[in-house]
Amino acid sequence: MATLHFVYGAMGAGKSHSLFCFFDQATRASQKCALFVASPTASTTSPSVSSRTGFSNPAHPLETGEVLYPGALCPTGDCPNIVIVDEAQFLTRAQVRQLVQLVHKEGVTVRCYGLRADVFGNSFEGSAALMAVADTMQELTHVCGCGAIATRTSNTHFQRPTSDDTTALVDTDSTSYRAECSRCWIASMGL
Numbered sequence: 001m002a003t004l005h006f007v008y009g010a011m012g013a014g015k016s017h018s019l020f021c022f023f024d025q026a027t028r029a030s031q032k033c034a035l036f037v038a039s040p041t042a043s044t045t046s047p048s049v050s051s052r053t054g055f056s057n058p059a060h061p062l063e064t065g066e067v068l069y070p071g072a073l074c075p076t077g078d079c080p081n082i083v084i085v086d087e088a089q090f091l092t093r094a095q096v097r098q099l100v101q102l103v104h105k106e107g108v109t110v111r112c113y114g115l116r117a118d119v120f121g122n123s124f125e126g127s128a129a130l131m132a133v134a135d136t137m138q139e140l141t142h143v144c145g146c147g148a149i150a151t152r153t154s155n156t157h158f159q160r161p162t163s164d165d166t167t168a169l170v171d172t173d174s175t176s177y178r179a180e181c182s183r184c185w186i187a188s189m190g191l
């Protein structure tokens, strides 16, 4: 049975590496795989997905508000067997609901990869929606500088949010982020 699966974690936890492992396995199994990447704005859309281990593959951009189903993910009704969405934290609630329809009306397996929360600990719209409706979920973790399991993302040029509902977007300089355990993250927050 097709399912909606959400793989989430902190920055650098290995989401893209996990994505490419699954993509390779699925294509070797002769599955028709389509790779997409969600983007908060059209101007920052990246045409590819890459990992720190050196893998890279072209991806179709998904813009905020774009209709995924019926629409971008199944053009002319020709659905892939498997849909993979990277940077899924940038999906909207409406787009996540469309993914649920794609899975359970068309029998397409969908795997989404994204951040759990931003550096301030605020949920992303796409991640929160996926956690509410995904059939299965998997958390990937990192190792904190103190040796504990790291599940949170911090920023080396950290600035406290100006309000509780501020959601920090991810910039393109991934070297400025680090994964931390909750204890170290609270210290970074100055709480």
Ligand SMILES: [Zn+2]
Pocket (backbone or CB within 6 Å): 144, 145, 146, 147, 148, 180, 181, 182, 183, 184, 185
């Ligand atoms: Zn720590």
